[in-house]
Amino acid sequence: MAPKLVLYEIIASPPVRAVKMLAKALDLELELKTVDLFNKEQYKPEYMKINPTHTVPTLDDNGQIVWDSHAILIYLVDKYAKNDSMYPKDLVKRAIVNQFLFCDASIFDKFVGIVKPILYGNVKGLADWQKESLIDSFEAVERILEGKKFLTGNDVTIADISLVVTLSSANLVVPIDFKKFTKIAAWMKNMESLSYYEPNAVGLKVHAEILKKFIN
Numbered sequence: 654m655a656p657k658l659v660l661y662e663i664i665a666s667p668p669v670r671a672v673k674m675l676a677k678a679l680d681l682e683l684e685l686k687t688v689d690l691f692n693k694e695q696y697k698p699e700y701m702k703i704n705p706t707h708t709v710p711t712l713d714d715n716g717q718i719v720w721d722s723h724a725i726l727i728y729l730v731d732k733y734a735k736n737d738s739m740y741p742k743d744l745v746k747r748a749i750v751n752q753f754l755f756c757d758a759s760i761f762d763k764f765v766g767i768v769k770p771i772l773y774g775n776v777k778g779l780a781d782w783q784k785e786s787l788i789d790s791f792e793a794v795e796r797i798l799e800g801k802k803f804l805t806g807n808d809v810t811i812a813d814i815s816l817v818v819t820l821s822s823a824n825l826v827v828p829i830d831f832k833k834f835t836k837i838a839a840w841m842k843n844m845e846s847l848s849y850y851e852p853n854a855v856g857l858k859v860h861a862e863i864l865k866k867f868i869n
């Protein structure tokens with residue numbers, strides 16, 4: 654019997670898009686429950702009970718709650734993937750994937766720190782230091798991708814999924830200079846050609862519409 658996986662989500666959210674990409678890759682069906690962040694539904698006591706950090710995504714796997722996209726990606730591969738290529742069991746290989754997952758978490762946090770006050774506060778636009786800070790992350794990713802098709806080499810892992818959703822949304826706020834960052838450009842093309850990329854494309858469009866109203 655197929656597992657009953659409920660995902661608390663909002664379509665535009667980058668970390669939600671990562672979980673949806675992986676679910677598609679693993680052929681897992683998700684029952685989606687929208688948490689309307691603009692109406693502060695994430696602060697409802699019943700939601701805060703399952704995710705005290707009031708964020709999406711949150712996964713409910715037949716009563717087992719897991720929140721934070723990175724933790725959810727790890728959980729889904731460990732539990733449901735037919736092989737370990739996306740999150741290797743080998744200690745060293747796994748450490749390298751973890752390294753990039755945590756790297757993504759830092760970049761995403763930077764992105765949220767910039768966008769949240771614009772979307773939910775009264776801040777208008779980005780300061781130069783904020784743009785420079787994201788560009789510094791683009792430079793790091795460009796160095797990481799040197800000589801590699803994906804972050805860890807030839808195999809796509811959950812770290813690539815995590816990072817592509819973050820960078821594709823960061824690109825809406827601080828456009829990535831793809832002529833300069835040629836390795837990021839090639840990697841993004843490789844990611845876009847994956848059969849399970851669609852949830853990022855769909856959510857990214859919605860994210861672009863939302864951000865467009867606030868950032869020009």
Ligand SMILES: N[C@@H](CCC(=O)N[C@@H](CS)C(=O)NCC(=O)O)C(=O)O
Nearest residue numbers: 666667668707708709710721722723
């Ligand atoms: N590290 C978390 C970040 C999740 C996150 O910040 N999600 C945003 C939406 S993109 C959110 O739910 N924000 C609502 C809030 O912080 O109250 C993850 O990877 O799941």
